Amino acid sequence: LENEIESYLKEQIKVHEIPGIAVAVVKNNEVIYKGYFGTENLENNTPVNNLTIFPVYSISKLISATAVFQLIEQGKISLDDTLSKYIENVPKNWQNISIANLLTHSSGLPDFSLFEGDVSDEEMLSKISKDSMHFEKGNQWEYNQTNFWLLSKIIEKVTAKTFDEFVLTNQF
Numbered sequence: 001l002e003n004e005i006e007s008y009l010k011e012q013i014k015v016h017e018i019p020g021i022a023v024a025v026v027k028n029n030e031v032i033y034k035g036y037f038g039t040e041n042l043e044n045n046t047p048v049n050n051l052t053i054f055p056v057y058s059i060s061k062l063i064s065a066t067a068v069f070q071l072i073e074q075g076k077i078s079l080d081d082t083l084s085k086y087i088e089n090v091p092k093n094w095q096n097i098s099i100a101n102l103l104t105h106s107s108g109l110p111d112f113s114l115f116e117g118d119v120s121d122e123e124m125l126s127k128i129s130k131d132s133m134h135f136e137k138g139n140q141w142e143y144n145q146t147n148f149w150l151l152s153k154i155i156e157k158v159t160a161k162t163f164d165e166f167v168l169t170n171q172f
Helices: 002-016 059-073 099-103 121-129 145-159 163-171
Strands: 020-027 030-038
Touching (some): 002 020, 002 030, 059 145, 099 145, 121 145, 145 163
Antiparallel strands (some): 020 030
16 A cells, blocks of 8 residues: 555656655544655755645635634524624725625635735734725625635634634544
């Protein structure tokens, strides 16, 4: 099994020009295989190992969406709930944006990723509140970091846990 897994992974790395990966195969809550291949990045030849940190980028959106639907299943929130139900002091034109709008990138909200530096949630909300809406909610689609940041704040408000605590407890 180990040889088959390694052969397959090495082929995929070559075909897809992947610099490096770390893989674990879990069966019945037991790690039955783990392997490290390639380098951490294209700039150096440091091999991938058990301490390598990979950025997750938008994979976190899948984790956030799963958390939202877990709360929906528990009857704690609804896709139709509005932003103003959970987040205080949002601009008037944000108040009726629904959780569904946030999940589907149809909110029209300005994108916070345009701001650099480490700022608090309050500062972030204050900064993006000053920007104008990109479009009327529900009228179009635009990939946006603000939507999922606000969903994480809703998750924290509803669960009284940090986003990380809720996700680790309920998904991992």
